[in-house]
Amino acid sequence: MNDTQAVAMLNAVLRLYPNAQPTLTATTPFEILVAVMLSAQTTDVAVNAVTPKLFAAYPDAAHLAQATVAQIEPYIDRLGLYHVKAQHLQAMSQQLVSEFGGAVPGTRAELMALPGVGQKTATVVLTDAFGVPGIAVDTHVTRIIRGFGIVGPTATPTQIQAKLEALMPEHTWINLHRALIRLGREWLTARHPQLPPGADWAAFGEAYAPLKEG
Numbered sequence: 001m002n003d004t005q006a007v008a009m010l011n012a013v014l015r016l017y018p019n020a021q022p023t024l025t026a027t028t029p030f031e032i033l034v035a036v037m038l039s040a041q042t043t044d045v046a047v048n049a050v051t052p053k054l055f056a057a058y059p060d061a062a063h064l065a066q067a068t069v070a071q072i073e074p075y076i077d078r079l080g081l082y083h084v085k086a087q088h089l090q091a092m093s094q095q096l097v098s099e100f101g102g103a104v105p106g107t108r109a110e111l112m113a114l115p116g117v118g119q120k121t122a123t124v125v126l127t128d129a130f131g132v133p134g135i136a137v138d139t140h141v142t143r144i145i146r147g148f149g150i151v152g153p154t155a156t157p158t159q160i161q162a163k164l165e166a167l168m169p170e171h172t173w174i175n176l177h178r179a180l181i182r183l184g185r186e187w188l189t190a191r192h193p194q195l196p197p198g199a200d201w202a203a204f205g206e207a208y209a210p211l212k213e214g
Contacts, residue, residue: 001207006150007167009204013179016196020178022128025051029104029129030060030096036124037088037116042079050076061102064093088116106130119158123177133173135164140184141177147188147210 001009023044026035031051038047054075058064064072072086079085092114096102104125105111111122119137126132135141137157145160146153155163168176187196193210195201205211 001149003167005204005207006148008200009148009150009207010164010168010172010176012198012200012204013183014172014176017175017179017182020175020182022178023181024048024128026055026128028060029125031055032129033092033104033111033117033121033125034064034089036121036128037092038076038079038085040085040121041081046079050078058093061093061096061104064089065097065102067093085116091115092117104129106132119161123161127174127177131174133170135161135168135173135177135180137161137164137177138181139190140188141180143190143210144180144184144188147193147208148204149207149209 024032024035024039025048026032034054035047035051038051054072057075058067058072067090069083069086069090072089073082076082076085076089095114096104100110106126106129108119108122108126111117111125112119117125123134123136127134127136137145137160141164142155142157142160145151145164146155150167151160151163164176165173183196184190187194188208188210193208195205195208195211
């Protein structure tokens with residue numbers, strides 16, 4: 001799929017989901033950061049099931065920084081990799097307190113310096129907590145963008161983010177990343193991909209490698 005076709009497909013995604021919203025239940029920058037960290041290799045539904053009690057017990061970095069890993073774990077032990085995530089939450093909170101007065105920083109570099117925070121998490125926090133434009137790349141986005149041949153089959157999330165942000169205007173970035181995730185969950189799933197209805201999507205489907213493999 002060339003760049004012109006890619007832009008047409010991405011605009012179709014935006015038309016399909018014109019106002020896609022975050023699916024993690026969180027309000028403050030700290031809650032958003034914690035929820036996104038917990039969502040790694042775990043569904044948002046599972047994260048939303050555990051965060052109310054976690055946030056009630058530890059509403060901010062100052063409280064969570066005082067908790068031991070053993071105290072954090074029972075709140076999140078239904079999630080995958082919960083032991084490592086508990087360690088990261090404790091260390092992240094302690095660093096927020098020591099370096100930022102307990103506040104979540106608003107730059108990518110500062111966020112990615114926190115324990116357990118990679119580029120995807122930093123991008124989601126910037127978009128959802130601070131309204132900073134960006135296209136976060138998770139497994140759904142990676143699968144879709146590789147599948148359409150917009151990037152090569154071994155392109156990294158960093159390369160995919162750079163490609164998408166080069167193709168699309170900045171004002172679309174936040175909604176596009178949310179819309180692509182919705183597309184990956186509802187239509188172009190990993191196991192049983194299906195095209196959304198419409199002639200445009202039928203044409204785009206000819207370029208989607210996983211449909212050909214199926």
